[in-house]
Amino acid sequence: MQRRNFVVAAGALAAASSGIRAADPIFKQPVRLIVPASPGGFTDISARLVAERLTVRIGQPVVVDNRPGASGIIGAEAVARSAPDGATLLMGSLQSQAANVSLFKKLPYDAMKDFAPITRVAMGYNVLVVPAASPARTLQELIAQAKQKPGSLTYGSGGIGASSHLCAEMLRQAAGVDILHVPYKGTAPAVQAVIGKEISMLFDTVPSSLPFVKAGSLRALGVSSTKSLDAMPDVPAIADVLPGFEMSVWAGIYAPAGTSDAIVQAFNREIMAVLVQPEVVQRFEQLGFLAQTAGPEEFAAFNRAEITKLGNVIKAGRITLE
Numbered sequence: 620m621q622r623r624n625f626v627v628a629a630g631a632l633a634a635a636s637s638g639i640r641a642a643d644p645i646f647k648q649p650v651r652l653i654v655p656a657s658p659g660g661f662t663d664i665s666a667r668l669v670a671e672r673l674t675v676r677i678g679q680p681v682v683v684d685n686r687p688g689a690s691g692i693i694g695a696e697a698v699a700r701s702a703p704d705g706a707t708l709l710m711g712s713l714q715s716q717a718a719n720v721s722l723f724k725k726l727p728y729d730a731m732k733d734f735a736p737i738t739r740v741a742m743g744y745n746v747l748v749v750p751a752a753s754p755a756r757t758l759q760e761l762i763a764q765a766k767q768k769p770g771s772l773t774y775g776s777g778g779i780g781a782s783s784h785l786c787a788e789m790l791r792q793a794a795g796v797d798i799l800h801v802p803y804k805g806t807a808p809a810v811q812a813v814i815g816k817e818i819s820m821l822f823d824t825v826p827s828s829l830p831f832v833k834a835g836s837l838r839a840l841g842v843s844s845t846k847s848l849d850a851m852p853d854v855p856a857i858a859d860v861l862p863g864f865e866m867s868v869w870a871g872i873y874a875p876a877g878t879s880d881a882i883v884q885a886f887n888r889e890i891m892a893v894l895v896q897p898e899v900v901q902r903f904e905q906l907g908f909l910a911q912t913a914g915p916e917e918f919a920a921f922n923r924a925e926i927t928k929l930g931n932v933i934k935a936g937r938i939t940l941e
Contacts (some may be wrong), residue, residue, distance in 0.1 A: 645705065645885040646677040652872070654710045655694025657687040661824060661908070665741045665870040666710040668902060672893045683710075690780060690940065691715030692727065699733040703877035705886070709734065712870045713782055713929070716922055721930040722780045722940045730926065735878045736918040738887050739871040740894065743908040744844040745786045745822040746829075746851060748837040750813055753820075758840045758860050761820065762794045769797035772819040775809035776802050780940050783809065785929060786822040786843055786866045788936040793861045813837065824868060825850050825907035843867070850907040869911070869925075871918055883915055 652670050656662045663685060670681040686694030691714045698709035709715075716730045728734075747758065755761035765772045776784035779802050791798055801818050803809040806827060813821040814836050821828075822843065829850060831837040841857035842848050843866045857864045872890060874883060893899060894910045903910045913921060 643677065643885065645882055646679050648704075648706050649679050650677075650681045650705070651684050651707050652681055652710055653684045653686050653694045653698050653707065655686055655688075655691035655715045656712065658685055661741075661743055661826075661868055662710055662712045662870045664906065665903075665908070668899060669710075669740055669872070669890060669893055672896065672899065673889060676889045676892060690719055690722065690778075692719065692723075695719075695730075696727045698873065698875055699728040701875045703735070703875040703879070703882075705874065705878065705882040707875065708737070708886070709873040710740070710870055711873050713868055713925065714780070716871075716873070717925040718780055718782075718785060718929045718933065720926050721933040722938060724939070724941075731919070731923065733876050734873040735876055735883050736915050736922060737872045737874055737883055738890050738894075738915070739869060739911045739913040739918050739921060740890070741870050741903055741908045742911045743824055743826070743868040743906075744842050744848060745782065745866065745868060746825050746832075746839050746843070746854065747790070747820060747822055747841045747857065748813060748828050748832065748839050749820045750816045751835055751838055752816065753838060755840065756838070758855070758857060761840060762796060762860070765794070765796035765798055770799060772796075772798045773801050774798050775812050775818040775821045776800065777806035777809055778802050778804065780933075780938060781806075782824075782866070782868050783822045784938070785932055787820070788938065789864065789866055789932050790822075790857065790861070792932065792935055793864055810837075829907060848907070849904065871913075871922075887915055 652666055654663050654666045666683050670683050674681045686697055695715040698707055701707035720730050755764055774787040809821055812818045832839045839854045842854050844856055845858050845865050846856050891912045894912050900910050
């Protein structure tokens with residue numbers, strides 16, 4: 620359910636005490652934050668955490684508008700075609716702003732030229748899980764098993780081109796193993812498939828798999844960060860076995876290209892102020908995410924690097940979507 624918070628500043632003193640910035644002319648209208656994904660996932664949760672508190676800071680309602688479909692293309696295109704006046708923003712993701720560049724032969728938007736990056740918001744990581752009864756108790760044992768019997772192991776994903784697919788493809792390439800991809804229509808059925816031993820392994824976000832790991836339904840072999848995560852301190856980084864292995868799941872906020880620097884900087888300032896609030900940091904950590912800020916130029920450079928990194932994986936794996 621969308622939450623709409625309407626806040627009226629009652630003088631400079633009241634504004635300061637409540638966290639609202641007093642009468643900033645930049646924020647003169649409600650803001651629609653388009654999420655190119657369904658409610659409940661990483662990108663949507665990140666958007667709602669920011670929107671609720673940004674509403675308070677700028678004194679205007681920030682309304683989350685979910686526009687799922689076509690691997691994030693529908694929502695991203697809607698923002699790319701919007702007026703550059705600060706009224707419409709995008710909560711972009713690894714999928715919509717990086718992977719799609721190489722997954723699709725033609726996109727209705729340019730992931731860099733049609734957007735003005737404002738700030739990165741959050742980063743999360745995937746965890747490699749296997750059935751609780753799997754003979755592999757470590758990543759090394761899983762790789763050895765795959766090399767001993769090429770093509771015998773399978774990995775699931777939430778769909779072709781999803782982060783779960785790309786992360787497993789990165790593992791396949793880095794380890795030099797022959798494992799077979801089994802795509803599902805979403806992560807939930809893929810999780811159930813690995814619990815039911817229908818597939819050999821799955822890369823899933825930490826918040827999604829953590830309850831099953833704690834319950835003993837799944838075994839975690841490694842995380843896609845460069846070091847162990849606080850949410851799973853006993854699970855080693857895959858990079859410990861495959862040096863340089865790293866893949867994050869991230870989300871960040873963009874405006875349409877042509878948005879003035881004044882608007883971009885104002886939103887960057889206010890969103891970054893939201894992301895350092897202790898309750899926001901704590902909430903992200905509870906979900907297995909990290910609040911991650913960045914200036915517009917730094918975020919743009921990060922986005923370009925992600926396009927290149929994921930593009931190399933996608934091209935090497937010959938992964939395409941129509």
